[in-house]
Amino acid sequence: MTSVASAQSLPLDKLVKTGRLTNGLTYYIRKNTEPQKRATLYLVVKAGSILENDDQQGLAHFIEHMSFNGTKNFPKNELINYLQRSGIRFGADLNAYTGFDETVYQLPIPTDKPDILKHGLQILRDWAQDATLDPAEINSERGVILEEKRLRMGAQQRVQDQTLPVVLNDSRYVNRLPIGTDEVLKNFKPAVIRSFYKDWYRPNLQAVIIVGDIDVTAIETQIKTLFSDLKNPIQPKLRTVYAIPLTGKNQFKTITDSEIPQTSVDISIKFKERINKTEADFRKSLITNLFSSMFSSRLAESAKKPDAPFLKLSGGYGSMMGGLDALSIELVPKKCQLKNGFISAWTIIEGIKRNGFIATELQRSKQSLLSQMQAALKEKDKQSSTSLADQYKTHFLKGEAATGIETENKLVNEILPGITLAEINAAAKMFLKATDRDIIITGPESEKTIMPVKNEVDGWINTVENATIKPYTETTFSNGLITNLPPKGKIVSEKRIPEIGVMEWMLSNGAKIVLKPTDFKHDEISFLALSPGGTSLYNNQDYESAANAAGIVASFGLGEYDNISLPKILNGKQVSIQPFISDRVEGLQGGSSVKDLHTAMELLHLYFTSPRKDTALFAKIIRNSAERIANRYTDPDAIFSDTVSAVLGGYNPRRTGPTLDKLKSIELDKAVQIYKERFANAGDFTFFFVGNINSDSLKSYAEQYIGSLPSSGFTESAKDLGIHIPSGKIAKTVNAGKEDKATVRMVFSGNYEFNPKNNLSLNALQEILQYRLTERLRETEGGVYTPSAQMSNNKYPTARYSFTVGFGCAPANVEKLISATLDEIRKLKENGISAVDLQKFKAEELRQNELAAKDNGFWLNYISGQYLNQEDPLSFLKLNEAIEKLDTATLQQAAKTFFNEDNYVRLVLLPKE
Incomplete structure (x- = not known):
């Protein structure tokens, strides 16, 4: 029977408190404890680039930037500094965006300290109408936004410039891209941006949204106190609602x-x-x-x-x-x-x-x-507070x-x-x-x-x-993945690690199960299976077949079902699983709902025992890949990426970019053989499960679907192929592309003593260098939009570390910005780390650890990583104490050790002309 839908308005979520102040400002407040001790604060402004005058193109977005560069109560960079000291990361947490029709400021903030929440609300109030828009700061920010615009330059932007008039039906939107025009960004007077701010940053076009672990009544009172004095213009401009017209034409x-x-x-x-x-x-x-x-x-x-x-x-x-x-x-x-x-x-x-x-x-x-x-x-x-705030x-x-x-x-x-x-x-x-x-x-x-x-x-x-088209038909399928269950295995031993709520089970075939039941999500179970070996066990001739084996075999389907029927069988089930073979390990990763864990375990079993082989699909994969490779080297970013990988990999053929010869070396039979070899011995695997796990149910599934897997009783180890970043000073410049843009990578690397102290020091240096480069290259030099500092380390096959600094900029500024980066690194080594920067790192890291402790994904990656590296699984419990004890002397010595300019790789992408 067909239901008749009502024309009555749908109600607003009964759990949200909403209202409107006399000045027109709207507010939404909701109590939500995911995550605990946190709240998401939004200021939403119904004003974006579509409202700009011709001489204001790009200034709605410019105001968004300026809101972080000085407000009434947080002058210059004090807003970002204060929030970082409170454990909030700029960019990752604290952010904003400008669209055609709106500008939205996003501030996730701790709520366990009343002063931080109070200041968070004050920041929203300042954004609403009290950005200082200081002329000196405006001039400083011009370069940053021009560099943001530069990052978009390339083939896709050139295509967009030509397609937008078509897509947007030659409407006003075509000439109001939020990034603006060079002419306006370089030359506008402060009075012009102030005019936009005064016209459109007004309470009757604004909403404050607060969702989180808060007292709703208290927050409502604070909103009324803080925001009621916002003023609308005496003669407000009409906020025209623009739309793209439908023309009826093709x-x-x-x-x-x-x-x-x-x-x-x-x-x-x-x-x-x-x-x-x-x-x-x-x-x-x-x-x-x-x-x-x-x-x-x-x-x-x-x-x-x-x-x-x-x-x-x-x-x-x-x-x-x-x-x-x-x-x-x-x-x-x-x-x-x-x-x-x-x-x-x-x-x-x-x-x-x-x-x-x-x-x-x-x-x-x-x-x-x-x-x-x-x-x-x-x-x-x-539900996360952010997802609710978005609604x-x-x-x-x-x-x-x-x-x-x-x-x-x-x-x-x-x-x-x-x-x-x-x-x-x-x-x-x-x-x-x-x-x-x-x-x-x-x-x-x-x-x-x-x-x-x-x-x-x-x-x-x-x-x-005008052609005859046959109606679509499809084959009907049975509902079962496995019809004949194999004989069960048995759990032969159990061990507990109560400090972190982990259990280990050893199965009769040698497979190990490591599980951590949690209540972080009601209906989420994540899993990962790992075994040592990977592509390291195969020679260079078979490497491409080995490296692509898991992806190729998985694309064929599974068991009785091909690549078209398998998704239909799994329809309606919250389950995913994917095999992989990497350099040193092979395994499976996936997740499921609680009720679909049984299906996940069936799939896991089949990936070990029933991979498919499809000659026609393999031929298609090779043909399609050949086309992509043939066209790859028209893309300057792909050329540079392949060069970076090759240089950092010592030009080992396993680290150079894809070629047609490499593709031709992939053999279907060899790939299937290697896949089967990697998954032939379940006794060499450790299976990690994290989430809302019923231990009795998992035990039964594990005995049936993992304990019944074949096992040789043999344990493998990955080989050390000696591939790592070369020692010494290396410089490589790539000339590709025709836009006036450059990309820079600076890499420091060396041997490493893998231990908790060094790992923490590396992490701290990464974040502190990120602060310094953001301040120097972005704020002081105005030469980049988003500099990045990334560290990596590994224990096996030999302990190594690397530090990579990356940024995009104007080709004319490459040498200046590389010199500025090296200068900041030398300051860390010679002058040490400031107490303020160390405080920021500690606050951010401690806050992130609070969130990580309640996240299934974190625990899955952490536990599996500790087992894989044969490290203490209880290390996380000691991490906060180690962070608190971290001092500037330790980090200065780490900077001297890890920023070794004798092992320095400099890679630059410049345009051809």
């Missing part, structure tokens, strides 16, 4: 560029934006979601077939911008098969329009949606309903059964309309002369529309 464009690696076709069919406000809207959105899911699955399935004339075919319905939604389709045809690829893809699309979907497709789509809703409902009290942000900006998960789940269960196949197929005809359709074809410059014109592509479409 548009076509081809673009070629010397740095585009392959031809692709992007098709967009545009519609007025759909916003959920009523139950009737919600029902329509469910129909849209079901259609989009089925449409996406049908296209993805066609792309998996060995004879498909395209490398990729994907699509789905989603939000666009400017009051529009779009059904988007992306097609990447095989080389020299644009016509065949397009006609084949359009035949699939036209077949959906003409013949519709079938009942089993709708059944799977409904099942998948219900499964997602059930999973979300189970985690209703584990309220959208409610404020667009009026999109934010009913809360319980109401949404109730609506889905009431409405979904009544949605019929006929409704979905009617929706398909509507979404696949023949108007408001853009077709944009991009390709390499070398193919410019063979690019089709509009009439040709229209002819291809007409050919399909």
Whole structure:
């Protein structure tokens, strides 16, 4: 029976406290304890780049930057310094973004110290109307934003510049990109940016959103106290709501560029934006979601077939911008098969329009949606504060309903059964309309002369529309993954590590289970299986087959099911698992819901015992990969990346970039053989499980699906191939690309004593150098947007460390900025680390450890890493104490040791011209 949806407005989440001050400011406040002792604070402003005058292009975004460079109560950089001292990371935690229609400031903050929360609210208040916009700071920030703009330069930006007028229907949005124009950014006067700030940063266009471990009543009182004195302009400008008009016309464009690696076709069919406000809207959105899911699955399935004339075919319905939604389709045809690829893809699309979907497709789509809703409902009290804040942000900006998960789940269960196949197929005809359709074809410059014109592509479409298209059919499948259960193994010994809540089980076949039951999530179990060996056990001749074996074999399907039928069998199940073979280990990684752990264990068993071999699919993989490799070296970033890898790997063939010769060396039989060898001996594996685990259930599954796996009783070790960053001073410059941009990598490395003290010192130096480089290269020099400092270390095969500094900049500034970086490093070595920087590191690290202690992903990676490195699993319990004891003298000595300029690799990407 079809349900009748109501036109009544959907209610706002009953758990959120909302209101509006007399000056028009809106607020949303909600108590939420995920994570504990934290809150997410947003200031949302209904003002973005679309409101800029011609002489203000880029200044909405510029104001966002300036809000971190001085406010009434936090002058200059004191805002960032204060927050870092409070344990909040700039960029990773503290952030903001500017869109066409809004600007949003995001501040996750601890709540266990009242002063920090109080100051957090004051920061939002300052952002709302009290940015100082100091002229000196403005001039300093110009370079930073110009460097942010420079990072976007390249083939994709050049293509976007040509496609935007088509995609955005020549609307105002075309000339209001948030990043702005060079002319304005370089030359605007402070009065112009102040004018924008005064006009649009006003309370009747703003919302404060506070979600977290807070006292709602107390926060509401503080909001009223802090924000009630915000003033609207005496004569406020009208806040025009701009939209991209639907013209009813179809548009076509081809673009070629010397740095585009392959031809692709992007098709967009545009519609007025759909916003959920009523139950009737919600029902329509469910129909849209079901259609989009089925449409996406049908296209993805066609792309998996060995004879498909395209490398990729994907699509789905989603939000666009400017009051529009779009059904988007992306097609990447095989080389020299644009016509065949397009006609084949359009035949699939036209077949959906003409013949519709079938009942089993709708059944799977409904099942998948219900499964997602059930999973979300189970985690209703584990929703992150940030995800909730995002919902309220959208409610404020667009009026999109934010009913809360319980109401949404109730609506889905009431409405979904009544949605019929006929409704979905009617929706398909509507979404696949023949108007408001853009077709944009991009390709390499070398193919410019063979690019089709509009009439040709229209002819291809007409050919399909006049052809006979057979209705879609599919094979029915049984529901079981494993029909004949193998004999069980037994748990022969147990051990506990009570300090961290870990248990070890040894199975009769030698496999080890390490589990940590947690209550961090109600319906999440993560797992990882590891065994030593990896590709290190194979010679260079077989390396490519070994390195690609897991990915190739997994792409074939599993057991009785091929790559098309396996996803259908798993539909509606919250489970994923993927095998891998890396340099020194092989294994599987994945996760599942609690109820789908059984399925996960079946899959795990089959990946050991029943890999598939598919000659036709293998040939397709090789053909497709060959095309990608042939086109790879038109991309300057790919050229540089391959060079970096080769230099740092001592030009070992395992570290040089992909080539056609390497690809040809991959043999199907050899890859399958190697895969089977790596997973032939379960007794050499350790299986790690973290999450909401019922120990009795896992014990039963482990005995059945892991304990029954074959075992040789032999233990392997990975080989030391001697591949590491070369010693000495090395400099390499790559000239590629035509944009006025450079990329720099500076690498320090050497031998290492792997121990907790050195590991902590390396981590601290990484963060402190990040502070120093951000201040020097970004704030003082104005020469970069996001410098990065990254460290890595390993215990095996031989203990080594590396430190990498990276940034993008103007080619003219490369030498100056490299010198400034080396200067900052020498200051750390000669003058030591400042007490303020050490305080920032300690505060941030201690706060991050609080979050890590309640995160399944952290514990899975930590425990498996400790076992793999044969390190004390209790080290994490001692970490905070070690952080507290860390001193500047220790770090200065570490800087002298690890920033060894005798082992220094300098790599630079410069344009060809």
